[in-house]
Amino acid sequence: MNDIKRILIDLISISNNEKRIELYKKFYNIVQDFTVKPETDILDKIYTNLSGLIAHSELSKNEYNGLKLLLQYLERYGASENNR
Numbered sequence: 001m002n003d004i005k006r007i008l009i010d011l012i013s014i015s016n017n018e019k020r021i022e023l024y025k026k027f028y029n030i031v032q033d034f035t036v037k038p039e040t041d042i043l044d045k046i047y048t049n050l051s052g053l054i055a056h057s058e059l060s061k062n063e064y065n066g067l068k069l070l071l072q073y074l075e076r077y078g079a080s081e082n083n084r
Contacts, residue, residue, distance in 0.1 A: 003073050007069055010066055011067065012024045012028070046074065047080060050071055
């Protein structure tokens with residue numbers, strides 16, 4: 001989970017869009033509340049939201065790469081749109 005938190009912090013500092021910054025902060029707070037094992041259904045929802053964001057937003061190259069990396073880490077923790 002620490003990798004996901006680090007990437008979200010990076011995305012907060014990279015993004016130039018206030019709505020995306022608020023979204024990243026919201027997801028950071030959600031992930032920070034996980035204790036031992038992350039809740040897969042919540043990770044699935046985050047994954048779905050970020051997949052839509054990466055597909056439909058104009059992002060800088062750095063933000064795009066950060067989102068792509070974050071999606072890969074979420075998949076490692078079991079998140080996937082197929083789980084929905």
